[in-house]
Amino acid sequence: xxxxxxxxxxxxxxxxxxxxxxxxxxxxxxxxxxxxxxxxxxxxxxxxxxxxxxxxxxxxxxxxxxxxxxxxxxxxxxxxxxxxxxxxxxxxxxxxxxxxxxxxxxxxxxxxxxxxxxxxxxxxxxxxxxxxxxxxxxxxxxxxxxxxxxxxxxxxxxxxxxxxxxxxxxxxxxxxxxxxxxxxxxxxxxxxxxxxxxxxxxxxxxxxxxxxxxxxxxxxxxxxxxxxxxxxxxxxxxxxxxxxxxxxxxxxxxxxxxxxxxxxxxxxxxxxxxxxxxxxxxxxxxxxxxxxxxxxxxxxxxxxxxxxxxxxxxxxxxxxxxxxxxxxxxxxxxxxxxxxxxxxxxxxxxxxxxxxxxxxxxxxxxxxxxxxxxxxxxxxxxxxxxxxxxxxxxxxxxxxxxxxxxxxxxxxxxxxxxxxxxxxxxxxxxxxxxxxxxxxxxxxxxxxxxxxxxxxxxxxxxxxxxxxxxxxxxxxxxxxxxxxxxxxxxxxxxxxxxxxxxxxxxxxxxxxxxxxxxxxxxxxxxxxxxxxxxxxxxxxxxxxxxxxxxxxxxxxxxxxxxxxxxxxxxxxxxxxxxxxxxxxxxxxxxxxxxx
Numbered sequence: 397x398x399x400x401x402x403x404x405x406x407x408x409x410x411x412x413x414x415x416x417x418x419x420x421x422x423x424x425x426x427x428x429x430x431x432x433x434x435x436x437x438x439x440x441x442x443x444x445x446x447x448x449x450x451x452x453x454x455x456x457x458x459x460x461x462x463x464x465x466x467x468x469x470x471x472x473x474x475x476x477x478x479x480x481x482x483x484x485x486x487x488x489x490x491x492x493x494x495x496x497x498x499x500x501x502x503x504x505x506x507x508x509x510x511x512x513x514x515x516x517x518x519x520x521x522x523x524x525x526x527x528x529x530x531x532x533x534x535x536x537x538x539x540x541x542x543x544x545x546x547x548x549x550x551x552x553x554x555x556x557x558x559x560x561x562x563x564x565x566x567x568x569x570x571x572x573x574x575x576x577x578x579x580x581x582x583x584x585x586x587x588x589x590x591x592x593x594x595x596x597x598x599x600x601x602x603x604x605x606x607x608x609x610x611x612x613x614x615x616x617x618x619x620x621x622x623x624x625x626x627x628x629x630x631x632x633x634x635x636x637x638x639x640x641x642x643x644x645x646x647x648x649x650x651x652x653x654x655x656x657x658x659x660x661x662x663x664x665x666x667x668x669x670x671x672x673x674x675x676x677x678x679x680x681x682x683x684x685x686x687x688x689x690x691x692x693x694x695x696x697x698x699x700x701x702x703x704x705x706x707x708x709x710x711x712x713x714x715x716x717x718x719x720x721x722x723x724x725x726x727x728x729x730x731x732x733x734x735x736x737x738x739x740x741x742x743x744x745x746x747x748x749x750x751x752x753x754x755x756x757x758x759x760x761x762x763x764x765x766x767x768x769x770x771x772x773x774x775x776x777x778x779x780x781x782x783x784x785x786x787x788x789x790x791x792x793x794x795x796x797x798x799x800x801x802x803x804x805x806x807x808x809x810x811x812x813x814x815x816x817x818x819x820x821x822x823x824x825x826x827x828x829x830x831x832x833x834x835x836x837x838x839x840x841x842x843x844x845x846x847x848x849x850x851x852x853x854x855x856x857x858x859x860x861x862x863x864x865x866x867x868x869x870x871x872x873x874x875x876x877x878x879x880x881x882x883x884x885x886x887x888x889x890x891x892x893x894x895x896x897x898x899x900x901x902x903x904x905x906x907x908x909x910x911x912x913x914x915x916x917x918x919x920x921x922x923x924x925x926x927x928x929x930x931x932x933x934x935x936x937x938x939x940x941x942x943x944x945x946x947x948x949x950x951x952x953x954x955x956x957x958x959x960x961x962x963x964x965x966x967x968x969x970x971x972x973x974x975x976x977x978x979x980x981x982x983x984x985x986x987x988x989x990x991x
Contacts, residue, residue: 397638398514399519403646405638406741408461409486412506419455420696420944423464423533423742429958433700436466436688440487441605441626445490446958448569448607450622454631454921454943457493457576458699462486462502464691464742464768466684468705471712474680475673480644481709484631492622494621496670499604499625500540513638517545517907519579521598521703523591525560525572526553528701530617531609534559535592537574550579552590561605561626567613569620573605574952601637602629602904645676652733653679660729661720674716676991681713682756686731686932687738689755690748693877702877703980710756710762715801727760728753770800771808788820793822796828830902837884852960853968854885856949857907860965861887861988862933864955866905868899884974884989907971912965915950919959922946932956 400408410420426436426442440463445709447453463485473479490499506512506522529532538551550780562570570912585595607624609617619882623873625756632644641647644652656677665675688695695709717726731752739746751771777790786809794800806816858878865873869891877888895903921943927934932946934956947961948954962968969990979985 397513397516397640398510399639400635402631402635403741406484406486407634408512409629410460410462411507412512413460413502414490418458418460419942421459421461422456423462425693426466426688426691427695430879435470435705437463438443438467440485440628441489442960444489444491444626445916446960447850448489448622448624448626449620450492450908451959453491453944456644457491458489459491460488462741464687466688466710466927471708475677480680480684482680482687485630486623487636488620490625492624495625496537496606497540497622499606500537500544500574501775503602503604503627504544504546504860505542506577513634515578515601515637519581521550521552521577521579521591522546522576523552523554523559523575526555528556529558534572534574534606537572537606541574552592554590554979555590556590561603562607563611564574566966567611567808569607569609569618569624570611570617571606571608573603573976575600575604576602593798593970599637600636601634603627604680615834619970630922637846643676645679649737650683651677652737653683653730653733656730657720657722657726658704661717661722663720671720674720677716678720678727680715680724682727682732685709685713685756686734686745686752687742687971689752690735690742690745693875694751695877696764696983698980700979706822707759708853711766714760714763715804715956719803723740724760724764725757727756727820739797746880766798767800769806770794770798770804774797774800774805774808777808778814781814784814786814786816788817788822790816790826791816791821792824792828803859849962850882850968850990852878853962854880854963855957855960856947857968857971857988857990858885858887858967859947859949859953859957859961860884860907860910860954860968860971861903861986862889862955863949864903864910865891868902868908883962884987887986887988888979889982889986890982892982894978900973900976904971904973910949910952911971913950913962915952916949916964919961920946920948927956931953932944 401832414420422574423436428434428437428442434442440461441448445452450700453459465485466482468481470479471481474481482810494972507515508517509846519750524537524826525531525534533553541551542548559573559575561568561573564651575591577600580597582595584597585593589595589597591598591600605626607626608620610620611617632647633648635719636644639647641930644650654675657678663675665672674681685706688702695702695706697703697710713727735745735752773794786805791802791805794805802821809816861916862873862875871891873889873891876890880884924942925945927944930946932954944956946954946956949965971988972991973986973988
């Protein structure tokens with residue numbers, strides 16, 4: 397296998413697909429646009445959903461990129477060798493162009509050719525979909541792999557839980573996949589050992605998804621008119637495999653940050669597992685926070701949605717920093733190592749570095765203050781405690797209300813000769829999670845592919861809203877995030893104070909005036925330079941020359957966007973602002989409806 401660093405792997409991957417007719421597109425924001433199903437971009441396909449459903453992409457039918465992603469579903473696993481909350485996904489797509497034959501050929505060549513990754517074919521194993529009542533057994537993919545020299549005993553037929561992707565929400569594009577694994581050489585754990593086992597013999601390196609179905613709200617799997625290929629190869633994991641290391645933290649991506657953590661804490665990495673785990677958690681969480689705050693649509697810590705996840709990551713990093721002796725202000729110094737490492741790939745980090753450092757410092761200080769309040773509450777509890785045990789509900793209240801970690805409660809209890817009902821804490825925590833998950837499921841019930849006529853109208857209304865805000869507030873208002881469900885739109889924008897009732901009324905009236913004018917909504921494809929020259933607003937990618945879609949609404953709005961939209965503003969009905977509130981520092985949020 398060819399040893400390489402992160403820069404070489406990114407460049408090699410993109411060059412390979414560019415030479416095969418793929419347009420290289422920039423990474424989308426980590427903050428999804430008009431997607432009610434996810435808080436962050438969790439895969440390369442998320443920004444491309446409308447194109448996977450048949451809308452024409454300005455760059456063509458073959459695409460490739462390196463996408464920034466955040467997944468926090470298994471945050472408690474971070475600290476081991478492989479789990480990361482932020483990662484980069486290498487991906488290529490066919491939007492109704494090539495399908496299984498070419499996709500597998502490209503994957504096989506890139507993985508095994510000495511010009512590329514150079515993985516010996518005898519170390520490669522693959523899995524394909526075994527079939528069920530929704531879709532047939534994928535003998536086609538298996539046959540293609542055999543043609544490329546993968547023997548039958550290294551082709552595994554696995555069920556939907558292993559070899560089916562999607563939909564990302566309740567509904568949307570999905571289909572069988574074929575996954576590629578590197579055999580580590582470990583002995584089989586059992587006679588039926590396969591990539592489905594967790595014994596570590598097989599390590600996944602790439603996944604080709606064949607999106608040929610659309611799952612409906614009724615649970616049916618209907619064939620898509622446009623068959624797509626969506627692939628994903630995790631940069632961090634692939635670097636581990638190629639370089640023969642056991643942990644993503646041993647790759648060049650973390651080298652500078654780990655060195656800085658050790659310098660600031662006086663600890664050494666690789667001496668004991670408890671310290672190593674704390675260092676890995678700090679490095680992972682600071683990297684993720686750096687990318688979230690420094691994103692094109694960067695957000696700041698808050699008590700809701702993405703801001704809440706960000707706050708939890710930062711506070712978790714502070715908590716583990718405390719364990720290894722990091723002093724206040726250390727997180728921004730660690731963040732600088734990541735800005736230095738990634739700025740040539742993601743220039744937005746350098747552009748936003750002062751904001752990143754400021755927000756990290758502020759949140760770190762807030763949490764250290766919270767900890768001091770928690771200590772006071774702990775002392776109140778122990779002074780009136782009957783017996784020698786702090787019950788689970790009380791320990792959970794310290795955690796939930798005061799942000800006081802269980803580990804600190806246990807540590808201080810031990811110093812006072814007390815115990816903590818850890819099982820009771822876990823039960824209280826589990827009950828809290830179930831309530832939160834139920835609310836989350838209700839919130840995200842719309843599904844990733846909820847592109848109904850009503851959501852298209854709401855999408856058009858966000859363009860009118862942004863244009864109206866810019867006229868009424870007479871300031872350089874820019875979108876900081878948006879979210880659309882079947883019921884309402886939510887629009888975040890930069891502004892330093894609450895809107896007055898008069899300003900809200902003026903914005904509402906201005907939008908409704910454009911609706912009454914029944915303005916045409918037109919779409920043109922043009923380069924970024926042309927869009928900017930025409931005065932279109934939107935996030936301008938760093939790679940100029942690319943084609944984008946520009947939606948024009950009469951003489952009122954011109955904006956870069958991927959759609960979908962109404963054909964005329966007269967279709968929208970009546971625009972009503974339901975609420976205007978703070979989203980985070982310097983960012984306001986409007987919730988609005990169409991009646």
